[in-house]
Amino acid sequence: QSVLTQPPSVSGAPGQRVTISCTGSTSNIGAGFDVHWYQQLPGTAPKLLIYDNTNRPSGVPDRFSGSKSGTSASLAITGLQAEDEADYYCQSYDVSLTGSKVFGGGTKLTVL
Amino acid sequence: QVQLQESGPGLVEPRETLSLTCAVSGYFISSGYYWGWIRQPPGKGLEWVGIIYHRGPTYYNPSLKSRVTMSVDTSKNRFSLKLSSVTGADTAVYYCAREELVGPAGRGRVDYWGQGTLVTVSS
Numbered sequence: 559q560s561v562l563t564q565p566p567s568v569s570g571a572p573g574q575r576v577t578i579s580c581t582g583s584t585s586n587i588g589a590g591f592d593v594h595w596y597q598q599l600p601g602t603a604p605k606l607l608i609y610d611n612t613n614r615p616s617g618v619p620d621r622f623s624g625s626k627s628g629t630s631a632s633l634a635i636t637g638l639q640a641e642d643e644a645d646y647y648c649q650s651y652d653v654s655l656t657g658s659k660v661f662g663g664g665t666k667l668t669v670l
Numbered sequence: 671q672v673q674l675q676e677s678g679p680g681l682v683e684p685r686e687t688l689s690l691t692c693a694v695s696g697y698f699i700s701s702g703y704y705w706g707w708i709r710q711p712p713g714k715g716l717e718w719v720g721i722i723y724h725r726g727p728t729y730y731n732p733s734l735k736s737r738v739t740m741s742v743d744t745s746k747n748r749f750s751l752k753l754s755s756v757t758g759a760d761t762a763v764y765y766c767a768r769e770e771l772v773g774p775a776g777r778g779r780v781d782y783w784g785q786g787t788l789v790t791v792s793s
Contacts, residue, residue: 649716651774660718661718
C-alpha cells in the first residue's frame with residue numbers, strides 16, 4: 559500500500575486529454591511538500607516529467623502539466639499521443655516516522 | 671551530460687549481502703547533489719532506498735534502514751550500496767540516481783537515473 563494513491567490505470571484516445579491524480583495526506587502533500595512526476599516508458603528507467611508541482615524540465619512538451627491543491631496533485635496530458643503510453647509516478651516527502659521520500663503506486667496510461 | 675551506470679552481481683543468495691556500485695560520468699560527485707538508490711520489484715512500483723552526500727551524511731528509507739549501508743568514493747567518482755540479509759522481497763531492478771540537494775533529505779526531485787540493474791535473490 560503506497561503512501562500516495564494513484565489510479566492503477568487510465569486511458570484515452572489520441573488527441574484527448576487525460577488526468578492522473580495523486581492523493582496524499584497532511585503528512586506529505588498536505589504538509590506543503592512539493593510533488594514531482596516521472597514517466598517510465600516500457601523497459602526503461604523513469605524520467606523526470608514535472609518538478610515542484612508545476613514545472614517542466616527542458617525538453618518536456620507543454621502538453622504535460624501539473625497542479626497541486628490541498629492533499630492532492632494531478633498530472634494532465636493534452637493532445638494525447640501514442641508515445642505517451644507509459645507508467646506515471648508521483649513523488650513527494652512524508653514526515654511520518656523519521657521522514658522519507660515516497661512514491662505513488664504508479665498509473666498505467668493506455669492510448670487507445 | 672550526466673550519466674550513471676550500475677554494476678554488480680545479478681544473483682544473490684538469501685541471507686547474503688547485495689552489493690552494487692554506481693559509476694558517475696559528466697559530473698563530479700563532490701560538486702554537490704545527493705546520490706542514491708531507488709528500486710523497483712518486477713511489475714511493481716518505485717521504492718526509495720536512500721541517499722548519500724559526498725561529505726558522508728546518509729539518509730535511508732526507515733523500512734530498510736537496519737540493513738542498508740551507502741558509501742562514496744570521490745576519487746573514483748562512484749558510490750555504492752550494500753543491503754544485508756536479503757530475501758526474495760529484495761528482488762528488484764535497482765536504479766542509481768542523482769537527487770536534488772534540498773532539505774529535508776529525500777524531498778527533492780530525481781533528475782538523472784541509471785539504466786537500472788536487475789538483482790535476483792535466489793539460491
